[in-house]
Amino acid sequence: MYNSAVRGRLIEGDKSLGQISHEILAPVHAKTPGWWYFALLTALGMLGFGAFAIYITLSEGLGAWGINNSVAWGWDIINFVWWIGIGHAGTAFSIFLLILRQKWRTAINRAAEAMTVVAVLAASLFPLLHMGRPWLFFYIFPYPNTRGPLWVNFNSPLFWDFMAISAYLLISASFWYFGMLPDFATIRDTAKSKIKKAVYGIMAFGWTGSSREWLRFEGLSFVLGGIAAVLVVSVHSIVSTDFAVSVEVGWHTTIFPPYFVVGAIFSGFAMVLTLVVIMRGLYKMNDFITDSHIDAVCRVLIFISLIMATAYLTEIFVAWYSGSPYEIYMFFQNRIFGDYAFQFWAMFVSNALVPQLFWFKKMRRNIWVVFIVSIIINIGMWFERYNIIVTSLSRDYLPSSWVSYSPTWVEVGFFVGTIGLFITGILLFFRFIPMIAISELKSVAKFDKPRNEFKHAKHE
Amino acid sequence: MTKYWRSIEEFKDPVLFQNTEIKLEVNAKRELMQQQSGSSRRDFLKTFGFSVAAAAVVASCSKPVNKAIPFLIKPEEITPGQANYYASSYFEGNEYCSILVKVRDGRPIKVEGNNLSPVSQQGTSARVQASILNLYDDARFKTPLKRGEPTNWQEVDGYITNKLGQLKRENKKVVLLTSTIISPSTKSVINRFLTENPNAEWLQYDAVSASGILKANQLSFGKAFVPDYRFEKAKVIVSFGADFLGTWLSNVEYTKGYSEGRKLLGAGDQMSRHYQFESGMTITGSNADVRIPVKPSEEGVLVASLYNEILKSKGLATFQVPASSVDLSGLVADLLENEGKSLVVSGSNDVNIQLIVNGINNLLGNFGNTVLTAKTLNTHQGIDAEFETLISEIKNKTVAGLLCWGVNPVYNHPAGQEIKQAVEGLELSVSFAERIDETAAACHWVCPAPNYLEAWDDAEPKTGSYSLAQPAISKLFDSRQVQESLLKWGGLEAPDFYTTVRNYWIESLFSQQTEFTDGKLFWNHSLQRGTFESAILKEAELNYTQSGLSDAIIQIKPSSDGWEIVLYESVALSNGNAGNNPWLHELPDPVAKVSWDNFASVPVKWAGENGIQNESVITVNGIELPVVVQPGQAAGTISVALGYGREIAGKVGEGVGKNMFPLSTIENGTRKFWLSGAQVQKTSKTYQLAISQTHHSMEGRPIVRETSFNEWKLNPAAGNELKEVHEKNKVTLYPEMEFKGHHWGMAVDLSSCTGCSNCSVSCQAENNIPVIGREQVRNRRIMHWIRIDRYYSNHAENPEVFHQPVMCQHCDNAPCENVCPVSATPHSDEGLNQIAYNRCVGTKYCINNCPYKVRRFNWFKYVNNDEFDFASNSELGRLVLNPDVTIRSRGVQRIQEKKTEAKVAGRKIEDGEVQPACVQSCPASALVFGDMNNPESKISKYLKNERNYHLLEELHTLPSVGYLVKVRNKKA
Secondary structure (H helix, E strand, O other): OOOOOOOOOOOOOOOOHHHHHHHHHHHHHOOOOHHHHHHHHHHHHHHHHHHHHHHHHHHHOHHHOOOOOOOOOOHHHHHHHHHHHHOOHHHHHHHHHHHOOOHHHHHOHHHHHHHHHHHHHHHHHHHHHOOOOHHHHHHHOOOOOOOOOOOOOOOOHHHHHHHHHHHHHHHHHHHHHHHHHHHHHHHHHHOOOHHHHHHHHHHOOOOOOOHHHHHHHHHHHHHHHHHHHHHHHHHHHHHHHHHHOOOOOOOOOOOHHHHHHHHHHHHHHHHHHHHHHHHHHHHOOOOOOOHHHHHHHHHHHHHHHHHHHHHHHHHHHHHHHHOOHHHHHHHHHHHHOOOOHHHHHHHHHHHHHHHHHHHOHHHHHOHHHHHHHHHHHHHHHHHHHHHHHHHHHHOOOOHHHOOOOOOOHHHHHHHHHHHHHHHHHHHHHHHHOOOOOHHHHHHHHHHHOOHHHHHHHHOO | OOOOOOOHHHHHOHHHHHHHHHHHHHHHHHHHHHHHHOOOHHHHHHHHHHHHHHHHHHHHHOOOOOOOOOOOOOOOOOOOOOOEEEEEEEEEOOEEEEEEEEEEOOEEEEEEEOOOOOOOOOOOOHHHHHHHHHHOOOOEOOOOEEOOEEOOHHHHHHHHHHHHHHHHHOOOEEEEEEOOOOOHHHHHHHHHHHHHOOOEEEEEOOOOOOHHHHHHHHHHHOOOOEEEEOHHHOOEEEEEOOOOOOOOOOHHHHHHHHHHOOOOOOOOOOOOEEEEEEOOOOHHHHHOOEEEEOOHHHHHHHHHHHHHHHHHHOOOOOOOOOOOOOOOHHHHHHHHHOOOOEEEEEOOOOHHHHHHHHHHHHHOOOEOOOEEEEEEEOOOOOOHHHHHHHHHHHHOOOEEEEEEEOOOHHHHOOOHHHHHHHHHOOOEEEEOOOEOOHHHHHOOEEOOOOOHHHOOEEEEEEOOEEEEEOOOOOOOOOOOOHHHHHHHHOOOOOOOHHHHHHHHHHHHHHHHOOOOOOHHHHHHHHHHHOEEEOOOOOOOOOOOOOOOHHHHHHHOOOOOOOEEEEEEEEOOOEOOOOOOOHHHHHOOOOOOOEEOOOOEEEOHHHHHHHOOOOOEEEEEOOEEEEEEEOOOOOOOEEEEEEOOOEOOOOOOOEOOOOOOHHHOEEEOOEEEOEEEEEOEEEEEEEOOOEEOOOOOEOOOOOOOOEEEHHHHHHOOOOOOHHHHHHHHOOOOOOOOOOOOOOOEEEEEEOOOOOOOOHHHHHHHHHOOOOOOHHHHHHOOOOOOOOEEEEEEEOOOOOOEEEEEEEOOOOOOOOHHHHHOOOOOOOEOOOOOEOOOHHHOOOOOHHHHHOOOOOOEEOOOOOOOOHHHOOHHHOOOHHHHOOOOOOOOOOOOEEOOOOOOOOOOOOOOOOOOOOOOHHHHOOOOOOEEEEEOOOOOOHHHHHHHOOOEEOOOHHHOOOOOEEEEOEEEOOOO
8 A cells, every 4th residue: 555654645535446537527527506607607797897997998098007107017917927926836736746756746736737727818918908009919929020120129028028928828738738638538438418528529639548648648748847847937037037127126136036936836836725625615525635635735835935934034134235225215114114014014924924824733724724824825925016016116216206006996807807717717627627637646546545455446 | 555445435436535425524523513512613703803802992992092282382491391490589478588480391389499589598488388389279269259259350340440430539438458568569559559549548467567666666766667687697696585487577587597697517607696585485496595484474574674784784874674583694794795796686566675675786786787777678567556547447437448458357357257247348348369268258359369470570578679570370260460450440551560560670670780781681680580689778777766765664564464375476377378278287386296276385384283285175265275285385374376267268278276366456556466364274175186296305315416505616526426436336247338420418407407397398399298187197197208306305394495307318228228028119329218109019118117217108099089188189289299209109108309300411410409399498508418429519518527427327227318416505
């Protein structure tokens, strides 16, 4: 029996392989529950509100937002970075835990990856619509054109950003999708309705499960995983250069790339936690996503939270140590004790202090505490981006340009719309895609059973 | 050869088989295919052809065809695409400037300063700059009106000539009510009209007059005139409430003189010391070396005490005057040290105060030195008392006819409503207004005058200084020059006014010069230059007498009673005559930084004690006003600007702010613009003001560097010590950019800059900068490419004030350029930071990364949008646009870009030849532009000056704009 001394069983309930398939596929094959429709309707409502906000933005102009001559980025970029951060979890889970040979990831990685794809999709709306003339967005592609030798600016972090995000979206979406091929085939094989068979059949790309296919499948996973591993680090490093490369007070700092990557993984893990807790609750997946899974994620969060705290303190120290009056003003008089003290402390408490609750096993085992803390971290990470973007821009070098910024309903609506988009995506994922990677989970299941039980199971 | 065959038929006769069988086979196949597909190749081609043709037709129809018709016979002086400049004169609202009108393709689009004028000396004010927009005002009268209904000139002439004739026969009084007339030709026309109509009388009425000075000088010199103040000659300047850098008398001229007397570029340069006593913080006070906040009621006592102190110091007999609250000993010492080189002025309209000021200037020997009486300033000639008489005459029907020209007493007189009713009851009331206003609405007839840019005129702003005004465009509407109307109605069949002006110049002025022997040549020459200085100074300095002085001193009594309200002319709107000008409404007040409203400036201490903040609403004698807590506001006083609250002005100006003219009073025959014992009440309301700068401290940052004159004399780099530190620490990994041709640069002398905001409006006119309105200014989206930052330091009760124009710094290591993902903002090889508007996608990254925050963004579509119903929402208003500057669409960024069009003609550009709009007309000569690669240029010398520093130079942005340390001549 494979039973790690540190961690308990990875799957509870002595399940056979058939049982595993059956239970995981149950939501796909079962009748759609009533709450699902209700939730989808709510999410679509939010999405519709967001669409209306976008319509206002497009028809009136960016003036419909609260941004101004000094704070030219507001909720748009805050939310962009926030979503991108959340979109880090999937790949981070799959790749880093794969590298670290953490088998327990198998129960969660599918959900994490799905979340990644939806979150990155939501995130990508912001850079597109934060443009004054989004209909000219294609100028940012380095394509051959007839406008003289007019090329993009390879020095601009925004261009790097665009490249990094599109590459990330492409790779993480492929990684997620190709990982699902065997499971789609399983659905196709177990589905009763003809339509379902056909649809999943197409989605499965004619998967037969031959050795050769498995070989290629593994090969592709390796290649995509290898690229994605690099992207996980690069995307948020590059997002951070949007700020770090500038001359703005509080932005111009070399700690940003690692700080952003860690922050992104932090928020991603927190969102994964939120999601799997919901998943467990709604679909009774406790046997697969066990308490020890939750426990493991919580432990990871403590660790990252400590890194975050270190980063925050380092930033403050460096601001003081630099001797730059602008930096000192920004951190001490503006953020810590100034007009934006609430946002700063909301960030610090939520991200650096609250996760320390997870030092206590009792807390890690209390699903409500876990859920609430994960939500607090999500909010705290939102405030971190607020803290970086708004406080810096609203109080930079020349006091004559100091302004206060608050969003209009249009910006808020846009954000609500992306939340709607996210929830819609997740609901569709719950309903139509196996939430847990069956094929991968089975690889864990094999070791998880005592030999005799395994034998016994065979006769079932 | 082997023969292959498919059937017996083919074997027998292959040729026949080919012709029949194969054909049949193919046909069958084709038919089958056709049946299967439903359409044939031909069908496809037909459909395709039709679709393409239809698409092409539809696509080509949607574009309207615009025809550009070239000149059949090209006028000699017009080259399409090239501007012509015509010298002209601006005289409106008692403000005079000699100007050059830039005309592109037949449209005047910009006003520049005329460097040949000894009066305005190439300077303009924001109001002069904005006046170009008045030409294209939608509120202008398009035709003559009869009781509000459009009519034609025949009807007008028929009726009025008749009526005037009738009144003449009945010997009923007709009054021609004008604002101050400085045009000698117009005066001659008026005189002819008066001679023809003995029952007519001419009266000049100024809303904000100089009656006090005129009447005081009548007593002191026996002549009612405004003297010629020479600020450049004064070493000590004392002003009692005169905002001579902003709105007082001839502010552009005074600003020139003031800055000339304070220019510190090399060793040995001298600087005048400026004392300012005032209640509200004006731009003049903000530039003073010593500013003393006083209540307006204290002014008399102060002036009298100063007079007394000087008498005492000179060992002369003194008067009995109430004690003043301010210690004047330092000031007296300064004045006595500079006898004959000092200047004392007062903005008061009180004859007594002006008499004492005359006494002081006399004691100090300033007459003939800094106050010249041989030349007079003619821009303010209205005597308030005369107009008061007229009102009673209208009311008691002594006057039967009123011709109003350039005046708006219904709006700007405290008895406006009575005047309105009285005018409505007159037998004949005619308005010559150019655009709708309150008085024109009360008049039976409106005979619109053309805009000054459409008309001939001349001016004599100062004795012996003449200038001409010429039309820069033919009349846009059915208007007629007033002079022509007067002559016509007077029954004088005279030629057009052009001939009158020309004849006047050739007959009267030609003889005052010796340069030309031919009148025609003289005329052409003068017209081209725009100005003419009489070679014969006709008048001598007048002799001062003390008449009335002792009476005046006796009448000075300290009388303070509760709140004192000061009514002042704002820098943007002055007395409100251009009340429909969106550029002026949008111009932030240079001190309070509020646009689109007038407001109550309240003292800081009182506000703190009473929980009043910016945007609270208080009532002042029943008028609700939003509050601005104004550092430097004298305790117990509230200042409110005049010129707002127009009821009939046009879509832009109507209902903006509150009209404060009704609070002014008539005292001793002059208008008094302050009152005491006012009722001030708090309310629970708030009002959202368009404030464009909300933080007022430099937070100890070296943004405006300053020093004192004494320190500067010892060390010209005083106050600029940081520059050396930053130069020493300057390290870079990258090679610095080299500029082989030109390298443009600009310098701003912070000591000279008064904050008058001329550059902001000038830039707005030059660069087609849109107006965005109150709400968007409040949202901090103002579009001005040059903004003037204003900071306070030291005590909130009486702070020192700093004005700093901030425009694009054209950094050679520009943070904005690097971050644009689409390369929409490159650096030119002449050191300019450029924008390709069409390339911009609007990420706004450059805004964020600009440490100076000078990047501007079109948050909305500002042109042709009913949400922004200002100048650019009508065809007429858009005529002011400069075709050399692209109109930006929504979502595009822009910078302050300097024009370099002048580099044509294949020769080296001379220093000073290229002048951006802001530099050209700066009245304080605070801005310098030129080629930094030319070591002899003025800009190179400025930038090498020890006082020069770059804004935020520690960031290594390498700006092309330099700032010269602010120097104050503080008393040691």
